[in-house]
Amino acid sequence: MTSTQFSQDHKIQFLFPIALASLLVLGAVRFCLDNLKSNQFHLLWQSGFSQIRFLRVPINVSADEVIEDGCNLFEGKWVWDNVSYPLYTEESCPYLVKQVTCQRNGRPDSFYQNWRWQPNGCKLPRYNALKMLEMLRDKRLMFVGDSLQRGMFESMVCLVQSAIPDGRKSLRRVPPRKIFTIEDFNATIEYYWAPFIIESISDHATNHTVLKRMVKLDSIEKHSKQWEGADILLFESYVWWMYKPFINATYGSPDNVREYNVTTAYRLALETWANWIESAINPRRQKVFFVTMSPTHLWDWEWKAGSDGNCFNETHPIEGSYWGTGSNLEIMGIVKEVTEKLQVSIRLLNITQLSEYRKDAHTSIFGERKGKLLTKEQRSDPKNFADCIHWCLPGVPDTWNEIFYAILLQDYRKH
Numbered sequence: 001m002t003s004t005q006f007s008q009d010h011k012i013q014f015l016f017p018i019a020l021a022s023l024l025v026l027g028a029v030r031f032c033l034d035n036l037k038s039n040q041f042h043l044l045w046q047s048g049f050s051q052i053r054f055l056r057v058p059i060n061v062s063a064d065e066v067i068e069d070g071c072n073l074f075e076g077k078w079v080w081d082n083v084s085y086p087l088y089t090e091e092s093c094p095y096l097v098k099q100v101t102c103q104r105n106g107r108p109d110s111f112y113q114n115w116r117w118q119p120n121g122c123k124l125p126r127y128n129a130l131k132m133l134e135m136l137r138d139k140r141l142m143f144v145g146d147s148l149q150r151g152m153f154e155s156m157v158c159l160v161q162s163a164i165p166d167g168r169k170s171l172r173r174v175p176p177r178k179i180f181t182i183e184d185f186n187a188t189i190e191y192y193w194a195p196f197i198i199e200s201i202s203d204h205a206t207n208h209t210v211l212k213r214m215v216k217l218d219s220i221e222k223h224s225k226q227w228e229g230a231d232i233l234l235f236e237s238y239v240w241w242m243y244k245p246f247i248n249a250t251y252g253s254p255d256n257v258r259e260y261n262v263t264t265a266y267r268l269a270l271e272t273w274a275n276w277i278e279s280a281i282n283p284r285r286q287k288v289f290f291v292t293m294s295p296t297h298l299w300d301w302e303w304k305a306g307s308d309g310n311c312f313n314e315t316h317p318i319e320g321s322y323w324g325t326g327s328n329l330e331i332m333g334i335v336k337e338v339t340e341k342l343q344v345s346i347r348l349l350n351i352t353q354l355s356e357y358r359k360d361a362h363t364s365i366f367g368e369r370k371g372k373l374l375t376k377e378q379r380s381d382p383k384n385f386a387d388c389i390h391w392c393l394p395g396v397p398d399t400w401n402e403i404f405y406a407i408l409l410q411d412y413r414k415h
Contacts, residue, residue, distance in 0.1 A: 050346040059131050061413040064123065065406075071122035073403050074350040078317045078357055080387035081116040086128055086394035093158035095171050095180070098373060100151060102366040105373055111315050112361040112392055117354055117399045118187045127402050129163035134333075135408050136160075136187040142227060145236035146195035148294045151390065152234070152329070153178065153191035155397040160189070177226065178222075181376035190230070194223045198269045202240070206371075207392030214245060217251040217268040224276050232238040234349065234404070236291040238331060239389060241266050245280060263330050270338045281344050287411070290339055291349045291400070298389045312382035314360040322356050347407065351400045361396045 056407050067073065104109060115390050117124060118139060124297040128217045141151040157180045161169055168183045176193035177298045199219040202208040227233060241262050242245065249260045251268060260268075281288055297303075297311040332352065339346040365379040391397055 008397050022071065025401055027351045035161055037106065037109075056137065057134070057414055059134050059409075061409060063123035065409060066413070067125070067406060067410055068122045071119060073122075073406060074354060076117060076119035076356075078115040078230060079117060080114060080117045082114040082125075084114040085116055087395055087398055088158045088162060089142065089163060089274070090394070092162060095157050096154055096393055098151075099368040099390060100149070100154065100363060100393040100395075101174065102363055105363075105366040106379075107392070109315050112358075115317060115361075117356075117402070125406050126161060127405055129160045131189070131409065132160055132405055133163060133182060133185050135409075135412055136182070136189070137185045138187065138248060139231035140190060140229065141232045141234075141237070142176055142189050142190040142192060142230040142329070143234050143236075144192045144194050144197065144223075144227060145234075145291070146240055148239060149236040149291065150178075150191050150193070150292065151393060152236075152400055153189065153396045154190055155283065155393055156401050157252045158393065159398065180187040192223070192226055195237065197223070197237040197273050199223060202203060202295070213240070214248040214250075214257065215265065215269065216254065217249050218272050219254075219271050220248075220276050224280065226281060229269050231285065232287045232289075232408075234289045234291055237269075238293040238328075239296070240332070242328065263328075263334065266331060267338070269335045271336060274342055276344065277342060277344050283344050285365070285386060287408075288344065288346050289349050289404070290335060290346055292352045293327050294382060294389075294391075295324055295352055297324065297362060300359070305360060309383060310386050311359050311362045311388035312364045312386040314364075316360055317357040319357075324356055326354065327352050347401065351403070351405075354399065355363075355396055357389075358396050359388075361391055363390045363392050366392070 023261070090096060090103050098105065102112075141156070142158070145151045156172070161180075164182055164184070169181065171180045172177065172184075173179075178191040180189040182188070193203070195202055195208070196215050197220070198215060198217060200215040202210075202213060202215065203223075245262055246259045247262050247265050249265050249268075250257055251260075277288060297314075300307045300309045300311070300314070303322060335348065339348065365374055365382050367386065367387045367390055368376070369378070369387070370411055374385055383393055
């Protein structure tokens with residue numbers, strides 16, 4: 001071997017590991033850039049390869065996700081879209097309760113799953129589970145209210161859970177709470193049963209009285225202890241108030257029970273809640289939303305003159321302007337007045353009007369009553385047994401969460 005050949009071989013041996021290392025570095029950089037571009041997250045092994053955590057990646061809010069100034073997300077129309085909706089299925093989400101799984105319970109049509117909410121003059125950004133999870137990193141998101149609010153909670157869990165690896169998510173029940181834990185993001189999505197927001201004799205998570213209702217209009221501490229420290233709170237309370245025009249309540253003295261007009265009682269209850277908001281919420285790190293009334297469709301003569309039924313057998317939304325008797329304008333006014341007086345910013349998630357059109361999306365006879373699915377005899381009597389209050393999932397509550405997601409995304413972009 002000549003000295004020249006030896007020198008060339010030596011250079012090759014020296015340069016080869018450098019070239020290989022360079023290729024590996026370039027490949028790793030390209031991998032990271034590709035993931036950043038698509039806004040995906042990769043897994044980072046830490047602590048002796050014993051723990052998996054998602055790498056924090058800034059959220060990229062693309063141009064088509066930006067909501068134009070002045071756009072009202074709550075005004076618009078429902079558009080048929082059987083290509084991109086539903087956003088999940090009953091089968092893909094194991095966390096749904098039987099009350100809302102209408103397909104599994106025998107509903108013959110699935111049209112109610114294929115409608116997309118289209119705001120006037122702007123576009124609602126497509127829901128992205130990974131972006132939502134990143135916005136929830138190190139946070140507690142809590143839904144507070146009745147079973148309609150529980151439906152919104154379950155919808156949110158279903159919207160994000162498919163993006164979380166098996167074994168890194170869990171749902172546990174700690175009555176009156178449900179807690180969905182997302183380990184890799186150190187986050188929880190929670191639900192708290194409080195049908196009147198303030199304390200009442202109906203506060204037991206499962207054994208609560210429906211016919212007898214008595215509320216403590218100035219008492220909230222028992223509930224609020226569970227909410228303290230939550231980073232994002234969504235409150236809702238309406239349908240439990242509307243059982244009768246009057247409600248038994250205490251105010252001032254716990255022993256003095258008397259009858260109140262429902263709207264008077266509702267205002268007093270909301271003022272008690274507002275006082276807690278003022279004293280307990282830190283607006284620099286906490287966000288508070290109030291979800292407006294979820295409408296009912298108990299009488300179909302409201303959209304079908306001369307008829308004597310309800311939401312049963314309805315398969316399409318109402319077209320044109322519509323406001324049913326199931327939504328109380330006085331209650332809406334009270335919510336607006338009380339929240340506007342607060343020093344802490346409370347944002348209304350005004351789902352009422354857009355949900356008014358959806359007479360087709362209730363559980364009807366394909367849900368539960370008193371924890372049991374309806375019998376064949378009960379299903380044959382929809383006039384008396386159809387549930388025109390609760391919503392099937394997937395369905396309308398997914399849209400509520402899409403709008404909520406859009407608002408959070410705009411907040412993230414601005415900060």
